[in-house]
Amino acid sequence: MAAGEPPNDRPATLRSRRKASEKCINTFCIYLFAIAAVACIAALILGLVVVRVKTPTVKLTSVTVKNLHYGFSPTPFMDATLIAEITMENPNFGEFKYEEVTNTTLIYYGVAVGIGEVKTVSVNAKSNKNANFTVKVKPNSSFVDVDYFSHDLAMLKTMNMSCIAEFKGRVRLLKLFKEKKVSMLKCTMSLNLSSHGVQNLACQ
Numbered sequence: 001m002a003a004g005e006p007p008n009d010r011p012a013t014l015r016s017r018r019k020a021s022e023k024c025i026n027t028f029c030i031y032l033f034a035i036a037a038v039a040c041i042a043a044l045i046l047g048l049v050v051v052r053v054k055t056p057t058v059k060l061t062s063v064t065v066k067n068l069h070y071g072f073s074p075t076p077f078m079d080a081t082l083i084a085e086i087t088m089e090n091p092n093f094g095e096f097k098y099e100e101v102t103n104t105t106l107i108y109y110g111v112a113v114g115i116g117e118v119k120t121v122s123v124n125a126k127s128n129k130n131a132n133f134t135v136k137v138k139p140n141s142s143f144v145d146v147d148y149f150s151h152d153l154a155m156l157k158t159m160n161m162s163c164i165a166e167f168k169g170r171v172r173l174l175k176l177f178k179e180k181k182v183s184m185l186k187c188t189m190s191l192n193l194s195s196h197g198v199q200n201l202a203c204q
């Protein structure tokens with residue numbers, strides 16, 4: 001039966017071809033599924049890590065007073081150089097790097113009396129780092145309330161000041177992600193004019 005053979009033959013080759021392609025589709029599907037599963041798990045892990053990024057903290061840990069002078073003539077005046085040490089704590093699993101320069105401002109009765117610059121600092125994952133900055137303080141009666149200033153200089157012999165700064169930077173995660181964070185520095189202190197020291201240093 002020469003006429004019967006080809007019709008028998010065609011479905012057989014078709015069937016084996018179909019089987020082969022089904023096999024192909026099945027293995028392809030398995031690979032695709034595996035890739036999708038791995039991608040999902042990776043996204044979940046990354047999501048958890050990124051969501052958990054915490055803001056590093058910055059605190060003033062010590063202040064040294066140098067070249068302190070004050071007096072009342074012709075008007076109340078005071079000048080000093082403060083060397084402040086800050087401690088930055090990075091609780092994240094990635095390095096935190098602050099922007100090039102951060103200005104810290106010293107405030108006395110609501111008026112800025114000095115600015116100090118903190119240079120770029122990077123804090124390793126899960127660690128602390130200290131940095132110093134210098135502020136020249138020079139309030140005078142032309143921009144500070146004379147009554148309060150005179151009272152502080154003459155009677156209390158202390159000057160309460162606050163130090164504020166916004167440290168902007170980025171946490172690097174798994175060398176892939178960068179997340180921006182802003183660490184706020186907000187501390188108060190009393191400059192003792194008799195002892196040339198800083199007391200009651202407290203940070204929020």
Ligand SMILES: *[C@@H]1O[C@H](CO)[C@@H](O)[C@H](O)[C@H]1NC(C)=O
Nearest residue numbers: 101102103104114115116117
């Ligand atoms: C920091 O303060 C100085 C003035 O002392 C100013 O020129 C500079 O622009 C400030 N920098 C930033 C980043 O605010």
Ligand SMILES: *[C@@H]1O[C@H](CO)[C@@H](O)[C@H](O)[C@H]1NC(C)=O
Nearest residue numbers: 064083084085129130131132
């Ligand atoms: C900051 O200054 C203090 C006192 O001058 C010094 O002991 C300390 O090592 C300095 N810290 C840094 C990080 O330079």
Ligand SMILES: *[C@@H]1O[C@H](CO)[C@@H](O)[C@H](O)[C@H]1NC(C)=O
Nearest residue numbers: 075077138139140141142143
């Ligand atoms: C007071 O400070 C201002 C601003 O820094 C300055 O222009 C002025 O000369 C100072 N006055 C005195 C008496 O030092």
Ligand SMILES: *[C@@H]1O[C@H](CO)[C@@H](O)[C@H](O)[C@H]1NC(C)=O
Nearest residue numbers: 156158159160188189190200
């Ligand atoms: C200065 O600060 C100290 C401690 O925080 C506080 O006891 C004192 O009353 C303050 N003095 C003034 C004049 O605000």
Ligand SMILES: *[C@@H]1O[C@H](CO)[C@@H](O)[C@H](O)[C@H]1NC(C)=O
Nearest residue numbers: 156157158192193194195199
């Ligand atoms: C400032 O320091 C002197 C000398 O150490 C001390 O006797 C005085 O009580 C201090 N002033 C304040 C307001 O704590």
